Amino acid sequence: MALVEIHNLRVRFETDEATIYAVNGIDLMVEPGQSIGIVGESGSGKSVSVTSIPRLLPRTARVEGSVYFNGKDMMRATASELQAIRGHQIGMIFQNPHAYLNPTRTIGKQLMEPLLFHHLAGVKRARAMGMEMLDRVGIVNPKARFDNYPFEFSGGMLQRVLIAMALITGPKLVIADEPTTALDVTVQAQILRLLKEMQRELGMSMIFVTHDLAVASQVSDVIYVMYGGIVVERLPAKQLIRVHRHPYLSGLLASLPRVDEPVGRLPFIPGLPVNTRQPLSGCPFYARCQWHLDQCQSAPPLTLVERDHEAACWLADERRVANGQPS
């Protein structure tokens, strides 16, 4: 049984001015111990998709489809059932650690919360476990750091704390939503290594969201490429460079910064991002795709192109595009 099973997930936001179609029907599966990478440009619905697993979206979100976690139907779970899962079986790491920590509460108090909320330990034991965890994520002198406030930490250190917090209960799944985007490159590499190590060590599953294809292929077994609120391609991380099919992914890969270029530039594909204020019709990448056909006005389904590899593109299916280029 898969640990996470998402089927036809759709998320809309009803705001005062407009309806925002953030996620337009995605399927996603995470096996126990597996690591999934989700890549895609800003606004493609990555965060919304993963936040709907522990059902943490704001009340304005209309969520449809099915989400199963560890066999539990998350769409029908009660508030207390969800609460019992969050922070215990699902740990979350966010992009901006400064924003996701209470500025007026000590690191230690916040770190102990998952244990205390779930009655997994008393305060004394939680304190000891917290220090141990800080030590494991590489915080020097955890005893002294325990009673520090978030503003007394650097961004990289805080992200370590957030990792410690997410893993302290030994969850089955950790969701990391762009955990390194706010950090500089060297710190980013350290955090990635730490996360990967901890994941292996604890045998957890991981969903790793990122803009960065290189990072995704480094930490995950399977990569989901999202665009316009759908999954346009799913493939094993090892194959990423070799056999990608969707023109969007090809575009991303082609625009990856080279070694001789200044680092930190994001992949750039000409054209505007998808308008999320309309329901999706047809292929979301249609307007920006240089190979689009009339056929693309109707949505191409995600179809198997080879073992473990799916793409949502009419051309990919007919094998007229190899590595994103028409043959």
Added chain:
Amino acid sequence: MAQFIARRFLYMILAFVVISLVTYFLMKAAPGSFLAMNVGVNGASFGADQFQVSPQVMQSIINHYHLNAPWYVQWWGFVKGFVTLHMGTSFEYPNTPTLQLIEETFPVSLSLALISIAVGLAVAIPFGIIAAVRANSWVDSTTMFAAMTGTAIPSYIIAVFLILIFGVWTHLFPILGYQGAQYYVLPVLSLAIPMIGASSRYLRNSLIENLHSEYVTAIFARGGTLKDAVFGNALRNSLLPLITTIGPLLAGLMMGTVFIEEMFGLPGMGHIFVNAAGRRDYPLIMDSAMLYAVVIMIMNLLVDIIYGVLDPRIRRSGRMG
């Protein structure tokens, strides 16, 4: 912290000088003087004993307060007297030293204002929490409507209502004079009710904002409940800015006490202040204005220090303001 307090202290001295100067000139600019008024009313319509001041006493007053000297000598005389607590006597109460007058009446005014703030906060905080937790529900709208209505009505109108309801119709509380704690009930309510509205609304909005912030999402992600989010985290962060509103609030309340004391016949400083202004009792005007200014500034300083102690970002870095 020490540096902060020192700097604030300098500002306070500066502000004090400015306030005393402004008060002095406004007072002098007002038409009429105690001496002229006294002559006009002497033994006639007022008939009050204090007003029948003999020419000798009058002359000694003029000498004591340098009333024929240039303005800066007069002004400095008032300030020096106040600061050194040698205020002497006023025109109106030549037999009671002003210091004694203040000692007898000012505690009434100050305690009235402080108790009103305490009561106001004690009601506003639960109101704000309930409204925020049930944001946009009928509980929220009802609470906030009540709060807004309270704010929109000035204290003295509320005082009239309270006097009618509790004093005249039900006789639950005394409405005039001061002979015990129960005499404080209606004055305190009159001052607290308008404040409850503003404060509970402030707390509600700030709590809602906190509850929508990312760190609260993170608390839910750790398995926390709404209760954990509010009481462990968000409430404290919303109360911090509420504390900063107490300083200005107190200034308003101190002024409010002036009316309220009159209405309920409380023997506070307000009564004396108003009379002093009406009768051009220069020393008393100066002394009471300077006293109110100093007290309000000290309260503001205290509030800021409390804020600094409660907010770790300021406490730890030692920087404020």
